[in-house]
Amino acid sequence: MSTDNALEEATEVLQQLGLKEYEAQCFVGLSRLSTGTAKQLSEITDVPRTRVYDAVRVLEAQGLVEIQHSSPQRFRAVPLEEATETLRDQYETRVDRLSNALRAAGEMEPKDEGPVQEMWALSGGEAIANRANQLLTNAAEEVVLVLGDDSLLTDELTATIGGLDDEVDVLVGAVSESLEAQIQASLPRATTFVSGLEWFRPQEGSGDELSIGRLLLVDRSNILVSTIVAGTLEEQAIFGGGFRNGLIVIARRLLSQGLFPGRDPREE
Amino acid sequence: MSTDNALEEATEVLQQLGLKEYEAQCFVGLSRLSTGTAKQLSEITDVPRTRVYDAVRVLEAQGLVEIQHSSPQRFRAVPLEEATETLRDQYETRVDRLSNALRAAGEMEPKDEGPVQEMWALSGGEAIANRANQLLTNAAEEVVLVLGDDSLLTDELTATIGGLDDEVDVLVGAVSESLEAQIQASLPRATTFVSGLEWFRPQEGSGDELSIGRLLLVDRSNILVSTIVAGTLEEQAIFGGGFRNGLIVIARRLLSQGLFPGRDPREE
DNA sequence: CTGGTGAGTCACTCGGTTAATCACAAAATG
DNA sequence: CATTTTGTGATTAACCGAGTGACTCACCAG
Numbered sequence: 355m356s357t358d359n360a361l362e363e364a365t366e367v368l369q370q371l372g373l374k375e376y377e378a379q380c381f382v383g384l385s386r387l388s389t390g391t392a393k394q395l396s397e398i399t400d401v402p403r404t405r406v407y408d409a410v411r412v413l414e415a416q417g418l419v420e421i422q423h424s425s426p427q428r429f430r431a432v433p434l435e436e437a438t439e440t441l442r443d444q445y446e447t448r449v450d451r452l453s454n455a456l457r458a459a460g461e462m463e464p465k466d467e468g469p470v471q472e473m474w475a476l477s478g479g480e481a482i483a484n485r486a487n488q489l490l491t492n493a494a495e496e497v498v499l500v501l502g503d504d505s506l507l508t509d510e511l512t513a514t515i516g517g518l519d520d521e522v523d524v525l526v527g528a529v530s531e532s533l534e535a536q537i538q539a540s541l542p543r544a545t546t547f548v549s550g551l552e553w554f555r556p557q558e559g560s561g562d563e564l565s566i567g568r569l570l571l572v573d574r575s576n577i578l579v580s581t582i583v584a585g586t587l588e589e590q591a592i593f594g595g596g597f598r599n600g601l602i603v604i605a606r607r608l609l610s611q612g613l614f615p616g617r618d619p620r621e622e
Numbered sequence: 623m624s625t626d627n628a629l630e631e632a633t634e635v636l637q638q639l640g641l642k643e644y645e646a647q648c649f650v651g652l653s654r655l656s657t658g659t660a661k662q663l664s665e666i667t668d669v670p671r672t673r674v675y676d677a678v679r680v681l682e683a684q685g686l687v688e689i690q691h692s693s694p695q696r697f698r699a700v701p702l703e704e705a706t707e708t709l710r711d712q713y714e715t716r717v718d719r720l721s722n723a724l725r726a727a728g729e730m731e732p733k734d735e736g737p738v739q740e741m742w743a744l745s746g747g748e749a750i751a752n753r754a755n756q757l758l759t760n761a762a763e764e765v766v767l768v769l770g771d772d773s774l775l776t777d778e779l780t781a782t783i784g785g786l787d788d789e790v791d792v793l794v795g796a797v798s799e800s801l802e803a804q805i806q807a808s809l810p811r812a813t814t815f816v817s818g819l820e821w822f823r824p825q826e827g828s829g830d831e832l833s834i835g836r837l838l839l840v841d842r843s844n845i846l847v848s849t850i851v852a853g854t855l856e857e858q859a860i861f862g863g864g865f866r867n868g869l870i871v872i873a874r875r876l877l878s879q880g881l882f883p884g885r886d887p888r889e890e
Numbered sequence: 891c892t893g894g895t896g897a898g899t900c901a902c903t904c905g906g907t908t909a910a911t912c913a914c915a916a917a918a919t920g
Numbered sequence: 921c922a923t924t925t926t927g928t929g930a931t932t933a934a935c936c937g938a939g940t941g942a943c944t945c946a947c948c949a950g
Contacts, residue, residue, distance in 0.1 A: 357726065357727055360722075360724070360727040361727050363723040364720055367720045367723065368720065370640070370716055371716055371717075371720070372638070372640065374907095374908070375908080375909075376909075382727070385724050385727070386727055391926090392926075392927080393925080393926080401909095402909090402910065402911075403926085404910095404911085404926095404927075404929095405909080405910075407927065407928080414743065414744065414745055415745045416745075416746060416749070417744060417745055417746035417749020417750070417752075418749070420742035420743060420744050421742065421744075422742050422743070423743060425917070425918075425927090426925075426926060427926085427927085430742065432744075432749065432753070434720075434724060436752045436753065436756060438720070438721065439748075439752050440746070440748050440749045440752055441713075441717065442717070443748040443752075445639075445709075445710070447748075448635050448638055448639055449639075449706045449709065449710070451631060452632055452635045452636065452639070452706070453702060453706065454628075455628045455631040455632035455635065456628070456632050456650070456653050456702055458625065458628035459625055459628040459629050459632060459650070459653070460625065474689065474690050474698065475688060475689045475690070475691060476682065476685060476688050476689075476700075477682055477683045477684075477685060478683065478684060478685035478708070480685060480707075480711040480712065480715075481684070481686070481700065481704070484685075484700075484704045484707050484708055484711075485700070485704065488701075488704060642936095642937070642938090643937080643938075644937085644938075660897075661897085669938095670938085670939065671898095672898080672899080672900090672939095672940080673938080673940095675897095675898065675899080693897070693898090693947095694896080694897060695898085891950100892949100892950085893948105893949090893950085894947100894948085894949080894950100895947085895948080895949100896945105896946090896947085896948105897944100897945085897946085897947100898943105898945085898946105899942105899943085899944080899945100900942085900944100901940105901941090901942080901943095902939105902942095903939085903940080903941100904937105904938085904939080904940100905936105905937090905938085906935105906936090906937090906938095907934105907935085907936080907937095908933100908934085908935080909932105909933085909934075909935090910931100910932085910933075910934090911931085911932075911933095912929105912930085912931080913928105913929090913930080913931095914930100915926100915928080916925100916926080916927075916928095917924105917926070917927090918923100918925070918926085919922100919923080919924075919925085920921100920923090
């Protein structure tokens with residue numbers, strides 16, 4: 355990565371972490387300057403000199419920058435580890451406050467649902483991983499998991515599966531033999547196989563190139579399927595529960611026919 | 623705390639975590655609703671019904687909300703633990719990216735300073751605690767620390783001091799005897815005392831009521847002093863190094879005269 | 891077939907915030 | 921003392937989010 359790109363990325367990330375553009379640029383500038391004046395900063399960052407002062411003041415108030423009150427003023431960025439630690443503390447504080455506030459708010463009338471079949475959508479790799487994880491921990495009898503990509507075999511995943519009750523059957527499939535080998539190595543308790551199904555590969559011709567990320571079936575009643583668009587890391591998932599859910603029925607059929615003929619799912 | 627206040631706080635914190643007002647309100651609303659439609663949401667949150675859709679879509683993209691594509695659409699908030707976990711992952715990812723980008727950017731010419739005496743300013747409890755911590759870990763001979771408030775005696779602080787080399791003399795003072803007792807209990811290696819100095823107490827008459835938070839002197843060459851404004855938790859600190867620094871000279875005099883007459887700092 | 895209702899999308903206005911520039915006073919420099 | 925540098929404040933322009941209303945579509949009742 356070129357230095358320029360690195361600088362851009364740094365300011366961008368800082369903005370995502372809550373800083374304004376000027377503030378982000380000033381922090382990045384100071385991070386590579388050890389110490390600097392408003393003038394120097396405005397030269398290496400395209401922040402107008404007269405605006406440096408405000409930006410730095412805000413940064414100081416957040417504990418990210420130190421100010422030497424001399425003339426001219428000199429500024430210095432807090433060391434990176436200290437800065438990230440400070441930001442982390444901030445995050446933890448906020449999440450705590452959020453938890454407490456939401457707990458204090460309490461629920462409203464559940465407005466209970468009929469036991470209809472429900473399907474839900476969810477986006478983002480981390481969120482999907484978390485959800486998959488949670489479904490796994492609730493497994494009581496059987497887990498069927500098919501992974502479409504090496505990167506989805508995370509430590510967290512193996513830990514969760516490894517920690518399941520011995521009663522639970524674990525079947526893990528992969529799209530390639532190399533991936534199957536990896537899985538076998540990190541999950542000795544699991545029965546592994548190579549998926550014979552074709553639709554884990556990107557569909558030909560169909561405009562956007564989608565491939566299956568994960569397919570998870572827990573206790574034959576909860577399912578999660580995620581897709582990944584070809585180039586990016588964007589992951590989208592749908593999931594749902596209930597025996598009468600159409601997708602689950604389909605999934606069961608697929609699994610029983612295409613994957614391991616010996617193991618028929620219970621008939622409905 | 624009243625339910626209303628809790629709701630307000632929750633949306634406020636969520637905004638600090640990067641959500642827009644509508645998004646925050648929708649998430650809070652969904653958190654107490656188990657499941658809800660756009661209409662229900664707009665009734666319990668004051669988000670216009672027609673804007674609920676956008677807000678929820680954004681939330682879904684961030685992995686905080688699940689969408690059921692039916693008619694009418696139903697929304698559901700991800701469980702709190704999952705949500706905070708997702709947010710934490712997001713934070714970690716960003717900090718990583720930031721670290722890498724800054725590392726890749728590298729330093730510029732150090733533009734080295736003369737060995738002048740420098741004083742720096744820094745705000746915010748966490749940032750100051752981190753800085754104090756870092757000063758402490760660099761201690762080679764002597765640490766003098768005076769605490770003006772119970773809340774400043776954190777586990778992190780005791781851990782850091784506890785982990786110092788045995789060579790390092792540790793002297794810790796407190797403004798009250800009860801605090802001294804606490805310190806003695808958690809820091810057996812330290813020599814403790816009750817500060818005889820008056821100015822740790824808020825100054826009478828002087829407009830804003832300031833009190834001293836911490837006073838830290840490391841190896842007689844680095845000093846950090848923080849103040850806390852009366853009611854709030856706002857903490858501000860100045861710190862600096864160098865033997866010739868005026869503040870350090872004053873601090874040494876104060877310490878040698880007011881605190882422990884037997885221990886004179888080395889003459890300058 | 892028609893009028894009515896609720897769901898969902900889209901286009902637009904208004905107001906506050908932020909980026910950007912300029913004018914000016916205070917301080918430093920030589 | 922003259923000139924540059926430093927810092928503050930006011931002002932303008934661009935942008936984004938909050939808030940509102942028009943419109944389409946599907947469904948339902950008459």
